[in-house]
Structures are given as structure tokens and as C-alpha cells.
Amino acid sequence: MTENMKNKDVTSLVSVVVPIYNVESYLKECVDSILFQTYKNIEVILVDDESPDSCGKMCDDYEKMDTRIKVVHKKNGGLSDARNAGMKVATGDLITFVDSDDYISKDFIEILFEAMLENKSDIAIANMKRTSKRDEKNTSTAWKTSNFKSEDALISMLYGIPFGTSACGKLFKRNLFKGVEFPYGKFSEDLFTIYKTILKSKSVTYVEFDGYFYYYRDEGSIVVSGYKEKHLEALDAVDDIAGAVKGKTQFDNALSTQYINVIYDIAARNPQPLEFRNKRIQSILKAHRINVLKDGNAPKRLRAFAAISLFGNRIALKVVVARNRKWKV
Incomplete structure (x- = not known):
């Protein structure tokens, strides 16, 4: 002591x-x-x-x-x-x-x-x-x-x-x-x-x-564990936070970053392209990726993911899964 x-x-x-x-x-x-x-x-x-x-x-x-x-x-x-x-x-x-x-x-x-x-x-x-x-x-x-x-x-x-x-x-x-x-x-x-x-x-x-x-542990890696529809519940959690700070604009960019972080996590779990085209996923991507792209406080990997997502679902999925296999996230 x-x-x-x-x-x-x-x-x-x-x-x-x-x-x-x-x-x-x-x-x-x-x-x-x-x-x-x-x-x-x-x-x-x-x-x-x-x-x-x-x-x-x-x-x-x-x-x-x-x-x-x-x-x-x-x-x-x-x-x-x-x-x-x-x-x-x-x-x-x-x-x-x-x-x-x-x-x-x-x-x-x-x-x-x-x-x-x-x-x-x-x-x-x-x-x-x-x-x-x-x-x-x-x-x-x-x-x-x-x-x-x-x-x-x-x-x-x-x-x-x-x-x-x-x-x-x-x-x-x-x-x-x-x-x-x-x-x-x-x-x-x-x-x-x-x-x-x-x-x-x-x-x-x-x-x-x-x-x-x-x-x-390999068996616990995010790619190996795979994607399930239940992972969308993380978006509900961010919705809860957004509701708790509603009207406080100082949270806007940070919330956008967390929304994109959740989508990144979902992409890293290697869903099928059709699953990743889920309406809710795509709606959130469109609503928040520009905020993240412009936000110098957002982590670089999320800013890069936001940029890549502009070129389509399949490319974004391939890049994120490849990165996570390489680094065993």
C-alpha cells in the first residue's frame, strides 16, 4: 500500500x-x-x-x-x-x-x-x-x-x-x-x-x-462468434442513451460515433450481405456516417468505415471482416 x-x-x-x-x-x-x-x-x-x-x-x-x-x-x-x-x-x-x-x-x-x-x-x-x-x-x-x-x-x-x-x-x-x-x-x-x-x-x-x-481467445473472437439478429439490440441501447440526453446537442457527434461503432461491430461479425442490408442498419448508417466522417474526435477506424460504407455494403463488409481477421479483434 x-x-x-x-x-x-x-x-x-x-x-x-x-x-x-x-x-x-x-x-x-x-x-x-x-x-x-x-x-x-x-x-x-x-x-x-x-x-x-x-x-x-x-x-x-x-x-x-x-x-x-x-x-x-x-x-x-x-x-x-x-x-x-x-x-x-x-x-x-x-x-x-x-x-x-x-x-x-x-x-x-x-x-x-x-x-x-x-x-x-x-x-x-x-x-x-x-x-x-x-x-x-x-x-x-x-x-x-x-x-x-x-x-x-x-x-x-x-x-x-x-x-x-x-x-x-x-x-x-x-x-x-x-x-x-x-x-x-x-x-x-x-x-x-x-x-x-x-x-x-x-x-x-x-x-x-x-x-x-x-x-x-480464438474461439471468442468477434468474427468467429458470428452475427445474430440479437446483436441489433445494441442499437436499442444507443437509442436509450439518445433519449436520456434528448435536446442536448453537445451529445450529437458522440452519439453518431457510438451508432457507427455498433454498426461496425455488426459488420465485424460477418453477416451475410442481405442481413447487413437490414433497413435499420442502413438507415442509421445514412443518418450518422457523415457526422462521423467530419468529426476529428471519432476513432480513425470508424471514420474509415463511414467513408468505405459510401461505396456499398459488400465492400464495407469485406474490409471490416478482413481487418478483424487480421487483428483478431
């Missing part, structure tokens, strides 16, 4: 919610990364979502080993349902979410907690880093931080710069989730949810360190 932390209030309990399903090969590394945090005042809520492998037993074994662990066994209901179940038993002043095939750096909670204290913020955010091996190299203690007012934080989230829409990699004041749940059975559940906590917050702090790690 840093010298600064020794002089600060470290009595706040942090709830760590871990939804678990069919990840027996990854679960130990995930849970151990939480238990060995430099910040010790935590409760770890392992939510067994009726996992068909040995995860349920592993959770029970962990509970016997460490009094900070609570285990919830529930009927399978998906990621949102598992997170909601974990939140119901959480008692911490703060809460964070760790997916069970990911892990966090040993100082993840300490650094974010310290940032929240120093900046009097309601949410603190770390970098999320994709990796193919154990990779934890945080050695500096002088992290660069950026502070955002609520609406500015939401604009940054919609742009995906410097942080994105994931529930993971963030430390929240738990009261931000009062009246807020992850939507049951929805695709892109984080996009439906996290904006609500940001709008309820007064300030958000981003800390430029790699604190959250998720593995790249």
Missing part, C-alpha cells in the same frame, strides 16, 4: 462481483487476482450461474478458505442476471465487476480507490488491456489522471476515448446502482446500463494505468 494510502480512510468496503459460467480453466487466476489485492477491505461475491463444469464446487471451496468470500448459486440466467444477483447481496460502499475469465492487477482497487478519494469522484476507471498471457507490469505510482464532469464523461464513453462502455475496469459508488440493473437477456448489457450510473454521478476520474486484463 502506498504511503499516501496509509494516511487516508481505507475503511470503505469494496464489493467485487464475479459472474461465473463454464470458466473452470480461468476461475482460479481470476479469483486469486482479487483475493491478493493490496487493498484488503473487500468482499468477493462469486455468482455461480448454474455452471455445468466444476465452477460451483470451486466457489464453495474458496468460500471455506476466505471469510471475505460469499457464494451465490442460482439458476442460469446469463451475465446480467448474475451481476444483478451479486449486487443484491453486496454490502460495500463501492462496487466493481470482474468477469470470471479475466483478472485484475494486484493494485487495481487501491489505485482506483485512492483516485476517488483524491478527486472526490463517484466513479474511477482504469485501462482494460487485452492479453494472451499473464501481464501485469504496473510499477509506477504516479499515474496520470483525468477528471470529467458527468456529461463530459458520458461523451468520452460514447467516443470510447479514453475509456469505453464496459462495466468492468471501473470502480463505482454502489449507490449509483440504486434503481439501476443490468437488463435481463439483452445483448450489449453494459451499453444499456453504465451510462445511467455516469449520468447519476457528479464526477468521474480516469486513471491511465493497465488495471484490468482480458484474454484473447
Whole structure:
């Protein structure tokens, strides 16, 4: 623990919610990364979502080993349902979410907690880093931080710069989730949810360190996972955000960027050309691609995609799928 932390209030309990399903090969590394945090005042809520492998037993074994662990066994209901179940038993002043095939750096909670204290913020955010091996190299203690007012934080989230829409990699004041749940059975559940906590917050702090790690796996790649009509639900989520900030023109460009980002994601899943000519997809492309093309704040890949889409569906699909196969996104 840093010298600064020794002089600060470290009595706040942090709830760590871990939804678990069919990840027996990854679960130990995930849970151990939480238990060995430099910040010790935590409760770890392992939510067994009726996992068909040995995860349920592993959770029970962990509970016997460490009094900070609570285990919830529930009927399978998906990621949102598992997170909601974990939140119901959480008692911490703060809460964070760790997916069970990911892990966090040993100082993840300490650094974010310290940032929240120093900046009097309601949410603190770390970098999320994709990796193919154990990779934890945080050695500096002088992290660069950026502070955002609520609406500015939401604009940054919609742009995906410097942080994105994931529930993971963030430390929240738990009261931000009062009246807020992850939507049951929805695709892109984080996009439906996290904006609500940001709008309820007064300030958000981003800390430029790699604190959250998720593995790249071929079988989980976006191209391999394929396209389903359910992926269109992400557009509903952006519609929800647009409705929440209706009439506030400062959000227009950021919303256009997020709409195009969702369409890009759909294209990367390699739908058939006829599926990609879905009326809703094409309507959104036409409505927002020029805004993105003209917006220097939009990510380059989205500006390029917006430009390519002007030349037709088939070309846009080929380029995006080829790029994602190359980079294994």
C-alpha cells in the first residue's frame, strides 16, 4: 500500500462481483487476482450461474478458505442476471465487476480507490488491456489522471476515448446502482446500463494505468462468434442513451460515433450481405456516417468505415471482416 494510502480512510468496503459460467480453466487466476489485492477491505461475491463444469464446487471451496468470500448459486440466467444477483447481496460502499475469465492487477482497487478519494469522484476507471498471457507490469505510482464532469464523461464513453462502455475496469459508488440493473437477456448489457450510473454521478476520474486484463481467445473472437439478429439490440441501447440526453446537442457527434461503432461491430461479425442490408442498419448508417466522417474526435477506424460504407455494403463488409481477421479483434 502506498504511503499516501496509509494516511487516508481505507475503511470503505469494496464489493467485487464475479459472474461465473463454464470458466473452470480461468476461475482460479481470476479469483486469486482479487483475493491478493493490496487493498484488503473487500468482499468477493462469486455468482455461480448454474455452471455445468466444476465452477460451483470451486466457489464453495474458496468460500471455506476466505471469510471475505460469499457464494451465490442460482439458476442460469446469463451475465446480467448474475451481476444483478451479486449486487443484491453486496454490502460495500463501492462496487466493481470482474468477469470470471479475466483478472485484475494486484493494485487495481487501491489505485482506483485512492483516485476517488483524491478527486472526490463517484466513479474511477482504469485501462482494460487485452492479453494472451499473464501481464501485469504496473510499477509506477504516479499515474496520470483525468477528471470529467458527468456529461463530459458520458461523451468520452460514447467516443470510447479514453475509456469505453464496459462495466468492468471501473470502480463505482454502489449507490449509483440504486434503481439501476443490468437488463435481463439483452445483448450489449453494459451499453444499456453504465451510462445511467455516469449520468447519476457528479464526477468521474480516469486513471491511465493497465488495471484490468482480458484474454484473447480464438474461439471468442468477434468474427468467429458470428452475427445474430440479437446483436441489433445494441442499437436499442444507443437509442436509450439518445433519449436520456434528448435536446442536448453537445451529445450529437458522440452519439453518431457510438451508432457507427455498433454498426461496425455488426459488420465485424460477418453477416451475410442481405442481413447487413437490414433497413435499420442502413438507415442509421445514412443518418450518422457523415457526422462521423467530419468529426476529428471519432476513432480513425470508424471514420474509415463511414467513408468505405459510401461505396456499398459488400465492400464495407469485406474490409471490416478482413481487418478483424487480421487483428483478431
